[in-house]
Amino acid sequence: QVQLVESGGGLVQAGGSLRLSCKASGRTYSSYAMGWFRQAPGKERDFVAAITWRDGNTYYADSVKGRFTISRDNAKNMVYLQMNSLKPEDTAVYYCADRSKIQIGQFERPRTYDYWGQGTQVTVSS
Numbered sequence: 351q352v353q354l355v356e357s358g359g360g361l362v363q364a365g366g367s368l369r370l371s372c373k374a375s376g377r378t379y380s381s382y383a384m385g386w387f388r389q390a391p392g393k394e395r396d397f398v399a400a401i402t403w404r405d406g407n408t409y410y411a412d413s414v415k416g417r418f419t420i421s422r423d424n425a426k427n428m429v430y431l432q433m434n435s436l437k438p439e440d441t442a443v444y445y446c447a448d449r450s451k452i453q454i455g456q457f458e459r460p461r462t463y464d465y466w467g468q469g470t471q472v473t474v475s476s
Contacts, residue, residue: 352376352448352465359444359470362436366474370431372446372467383449384429385457386420388442388472395445397458399431409457414440436474443469 358370372384385400399420400409408420419432429446447463456462 352381352450354446354448354465354467356444356446356467356470359472361473361475364436364438364474364476366436367432367434368436368472370433370444370446370470370472372429372431374427374429374446374448377450381448381450382452383457384422385447385449385463386429386431386444387447387460388440388444389469390442393442395460396442397460398444400449400457401429411458433472436472438474438476440472441474442472444472445469 353375355373356370358368362368381403383400383402386398387395388398389395397411398414399418401420401422417435422429446467448465449462450464453462
């Protein structure tokens, strides 16, 4: 069992920055990758970014490329999402997710992840 706890959300003005953190605990040694998703009210949960634990390969949604950066600290079992140049449309609840099984690709599909955090609210004002 893997437990995930997000932190770092908040209210920021457009153009500002936030850094989200996700602490993983439990059977993290067997995890393959971590992802960040977001869900705005009345919308589906959308992929934001993902990173593999061993190689640090990163993947991004087109909407955040060049603005967001995902990183990990293997020693601390932490994954981060640095968000710069934030826009009002980035407003959502942000979730981190764990993909335990080795599966290449399809990082944008929520069903390929096994564990989820409780989410952290990010609100960007115009």
